Every structure is written in structure tokens, then in C-alpha cells.
Amino acid sequence: MRFWYLFFAVSLLLPNCSNAVVKRHDIPAEKYLVENAPEFLIDMPHEGHGVLIASQWIVTAAHVIFYDYTGKSIKIAGESYTIESVTKHPDYIEPDESLFKGDAAPLMTFLASRSDIALIKLSSPVSGIAPVKIYQEDNEVGQIVTVFGRGATGNGLIGEDLSTKSLRKTHSFHNKIDGAKGNWLTYKFDSPPNSLPLEGMHGSGDSGGASVIFLDGEPYLAGLSSWQYWQGDLSKFKGGLYGATAYQVRLSVYKDWILGVLAS
Template sequence: MKWSFLILLVLSFPSSAIIMRHDVDESQYLEFAKDNKSIVTFYGNYRDKEIVEGTGTLIAEDWIITAAHVANYLLIDGKVRFKDSYYKIKKVVKHPDWKDKQFPNDIALVQLQSTIPNSETVALYDKEDELHKTLTFIGRGDFGTGEVGIVGADARLRAAQNVVTETSGQWVRFKFDSEQDSLALEGISGPGDSGGPALLKMNNRLYIVGVSSWQNAEPTEWQEAKYGVIENYSRISYFKKWIEKSME
């Protein structure tokens, strides 16, 4: 699939907690997320209120991977939440070919000033066989359902799953299916989940396959977070060499 990024700039949404099935109890999505030890949340201020800026994933003791459009709003000494503890940012590295308000090369690294106790890092997925794999999304941004869209925000961590429907260059894509075609905990990311991971559990190891970037809402007539939207994640296998070199 080929996209005009000028059109995407106007007609797509940043993929920003988790948007769930409307016919599944929300408690199942909350329970699914509670044991994760790799997800962090970035915070900022808007009109003197603390807000969730985005999500990231620990890939080394003091390194986090996220989206460049999230990193664009992060500052040195900025606030990073893990569980109920907070840490500070030391360094922000955005992909050199990323441009503000555009989605190609939407990937970045954040280094912390200290390591996070009792956390777990995920491995970088380096294969190009992502198609049809079931992956897990995690975040604490805005939440909602595929029937009504975004409902609100409560800063609680949720997790959902989806199946890779397409891979193309630097993208891994998912479709938010309605109940007749969906997984038990089908979902997509919502506002505030940008930069969060698509995770794969394999051989007792957790891998990050993609980073939440943007949502194509053309199939829903531009209604964000509704059944039928297409999620686009930056593909880790495509960016792996840049990631490793930037962390050296």
C-alpha cells in the first residue's frame, strides 16, 4: 500500500489509553496489563495541568524507545513514570530523517538519568515475518471503545491485542475489527499511547515489533478510534540498525 504523506498529514491522527471492544468488560483489559514491567509513561504540562504526553518501552536499563512525534515534546529532566515511581530524562534522540508533523521515520530514543529497579527490558525484533502475528499493545492514555470512540482518561494501564494485517517498508499495520471478527481482547491504541509498543512473546522472551505512530481513519469517515480504523506502527526490524548505533 502506498500513501501520500501530504494527505496523511491532513487526514490521519497521531496514535495516541487503549481503545477496546464495547462488548468485553474493561476489567479484562486492565488485568491483562498489570504484570508488565517494561512500559513507561511520559508526562508534560498543558495549561498548568499535568497530561500524558505518550508511552515508551524499556529496551535497555536506561534506554526507552518511543515515537519521534512524542519525543518532540520531551525535555531534559522531564518526568517519566514507571508503575508508581518517577524518573528523569537525560537525553532525547529523534531519527535524523523525521520531520515535525510528518509520520515517516517516526521513531526516537530516550535515555534516563538513572536505571529503573525491578523493571524488565524487551528485545528488538529483527525478523520480517510479522504478518499475521498476534501482538500486544499497552498504554495509559485516553480510553474508549470501538463503538463510541474515545471516552476519557484515567491514567490506568490497559493492554489489548491485534493481528498484523500488513507490513510495508517501515510500517506494521493492524485493523480494529468489530466483535464478529475480533480477538477476545481486540483493541488499538488511543490518544496518549503514541510511542507505545506492539509486543510479541516468543520462547519466554518479550520482543518489541513496532512503535505506535498514527491511525488512518479513512475507513471510518475520519472518526478516530472506531471499528475499522487502521493502526500504523513504526517497524522495529526496519530501524534496528539505527537504534543500536544510536545507543552506542
């Protein structure tokens, strides 16, 4: 089990676990900094992020639940709240450690097949923060998303620098959704001149971070940072390079499951 967590913390960040984002090499890094992070972006107890979607509920990527968080304290806007319960999607399963050796294809197939989503219930409602609404349409392809995270930084030429994870500065970037199939939204980290002005890719430590579509200035949660596609030997994995494809948990697919858990 420890190898599983190490792989994600060191690689993708695969989804991602907690810090910033990987940026274009030709744009000043400070352009990606966020002065005031959205209050609905929550830091998980161990690593990674969650998103406040109701006064007493946080949605996150299931793989950032590293152990039993029940009864653990979580900080939201400077206040401490207690986690009452954690509900992982029934189609979320842990991988066998053998998948993290050799060719990446079996691991990629495994990651694509599962539901990497969990809901956290707080023992008391959060006050003073507006939860973000979930994007419920199925027309994500072609939409521009704004992605938030506090994980490892870097740029598309050299990839992510894992030593930057400890900085924990909030960054955001833009990308265009080019795939919406089943449980996943995907986008590609294009190199200039074919990239958006502030195009980027999630880094190690960004798992569970919010991918937001803005409609008339209002944010809607479309995805959660989850994993990054890789071909070849896993020992040579380097996250955040130009050409890489990111996978995001597709919230519109899970809206009925989310509403069911909240209602129960």
C-alpha cells in the same frame, strides 16, 4: 506548533498520547484491564509512553517529544531518573499546520513518509527492571501482538471517548498484524464476529505504547503505537471505530539505527 500537539492529543493519538485502549463493544471493559502493567512501559514526562530497551535507554514515538526533555525528570517504577539526551531519527520531521485542515490524504501521506521514533538516554541506569528485547525478524505479518496503553477508552461502535484520558488505567488488547511495509506495521480493528476475543485499537494518549510479540512466554517489542488512518475531512475524524487501521512504528526496521545510537 501548538495546533500540531492539540491535533494529536485530541485525535489519534493519533497516536497516540497517553491513556487506554478502544475495545470491542460486546466484551466487558474490565476484561481489558491490566492489573500489573509491564515495568518496561514508561510514562513520558508530558504525554504518551516509552519502552525501556536497555538499562539506560528508552525508545518512544518521536511525536510525543513535545519540547526539550533534556534534564527533565522521568519516573520509572516509582523512582526518578534524569533525561540526559534525546535523539530523534534523522527522518523525523514536523508537519506544516496546513496539513491539518481539509482532506486527510496529504496528512496521511506525510505521516507514512516519516520515521516516528526517538531514543532517550537516562543519566543513570535503571535498576531492578528487565528491559524488553526488540523483535528483529521481518515475519511480523500474521503475528498476534499485545498492545499496552493508558489512553482514552471507548468501543468500536462509538469510537474513543476523550473524556476518559484522565483515568490513566492500564489496558491491553490483541490484534493481528496484517501489514509490514517499510517503517510501519498495520492492523485493522475488526468488528465481531471477525475479531479476536480481546481485539482492540490504540486510543488518544497511547502513542509510544508497546506492541509486543510473545515467543515462548518472553515479550519482544515489535512496534510502538503511532497513528491511525483516516479518509475524508479531518474535521470529522473519530478515532477507534470498527474498520479503522492503526499504524505502528516497526522496530525491526530500525534495529541498526537503534544499536548505532546506543553504541555512540
